[in-house]
Amino acid sequence: ETGVTQTPRHLVMGMTNKKSLKCEQHLGHNAMYWYKQSAKKPLELMFVYNFKEQTENNSVPSRFSPECPNSSHLFLHLHTLQPEDSALYLCASSQGLFQEQYFGPGTRLTVT
């Protein structure tokens, strides 16, 4: 595997389900990010982790819960989501906080 990988690529879940998104980076980077991309809206930062420590929470609702067990892995735990949470969720990584970010292919999430 190379670059940034995300699983699953597609996910359909009901509003009462609990699911998790997984991201893994194979670039030796120290910072990892979650972004949300909705139709007709700019990419929106959700969370930032640097050396496993959360450095930014962009006022994200508590139904989204991130976890970063090490610098290579990032999870986004989902529970009791709303239909408006349907979007493309993108993971990214960078060597440092102020360097270019490399994105994974994303998870297309549909909440029914």
Place this chain on the structure above:
Amino acid sequence: EDQVTQSPEALRLQEGESSSLNCSYTVSGLRGLFWYRQDPGKGPEFLFTLYSAGEEKEKERLKATLTKKESFLHITAPKPEDSATYLCAVQASSNTGKLIFGQGTTLQVKP
């Protein structure tokens, strides 16, 4: 408030017809401006980083430039494979690595 505006929203070109995409920004101290390319169903692909006014970077048919208020992505003699959405993002010197993205310009190059 930090903000990025891209124009036009959509651009159609004939193969070989050069043009420019615009990214206007307001930010409290620019640390860097980033250009990405995004194909449908994929994550953004990094193209360039620009750090200071007057800086230019080139890659194949693409050239990015930066002033104190805006950046341009010049596309010279585009080919159909250049069709994609081009995203601009800024990083402020005051924040924690956060990128603020524009809404993108969707480019279609017809053969």
